Amino acid sequence: MNDCIFCKIIKGEIPKDFIYEDEKVVVFADIKPSAPVHLLIIPKKHIAKLQDLGDNNKELLGHILLTANKVAEMKNIKKGFKIVINCGPDGGQKVPHLHVHLLGGWRGGVK
Ligand code: 5GP
Ligand code: ZN
Numbered sequence: 001m002n003d004c005i006f007c008k009i010i011k012g013e014i015p016k017d018f019i020y021e022d023e024k025v026v027v028f029a030d031i032k033p034s035a036p037v038h039l040l041i042i043p044k045k046h047i048a049k050l051q052d053l054g055d056n057n058k059e060l061l062g063h064i065l066l067t068a069n070k071v072a073e074m075k076n077i078k079k080g081f082k083i084v085i086n087c088g089p090d091g092g093q094k095v096p097h098l099h100v101h102l103l104g105g106w107r108g109g110v111k
Pocket of ligand 1: 005028029030031032033040085086092093094095096
């Protein structure tokens with residue numbers, strides 16, 4: 001997927017600070033944050049959308065969500081945060097590479 005912006009970020013073709021990285025995922029800050037903490041958790045493998053996953057991807061999906069826990073702890077927002085996955089263009093997904101939005105940092109509750 002040469003023209004995928006998130007693949008370019010993963011390959012280092014677009015410089016980006018990774019908050020977390022392992023063999024399956026990378027995490028970096030959203031360029032246009034919608035919350036005090038707004039991170040994107042992204043599989044290294046190019047998968048366009050959630051609907052493209054099947055039974056053989058259960059481990060990857062679990063890994064992505066557990067990564068959310070891990071980075072929420074790193075960012076000191078584990079007490080409360082939101083997970084958003086926009087699924088396909090009709091679901092508001094603009095970047096066609098699966099990503100989980102991790103949103104938080106509203107002290108005292110969501111405004
Ligand atoms: P979607 O609407 O596809 O679920 O969300 C895509 C998200 O990616 C948006 O929140 C947008 O701000 C973010 N985004 C798009 N391009 C870039 C980029 O080049 N770098 C970063 N860090 N975030 C991006
Ligand atoms: Zn991609």
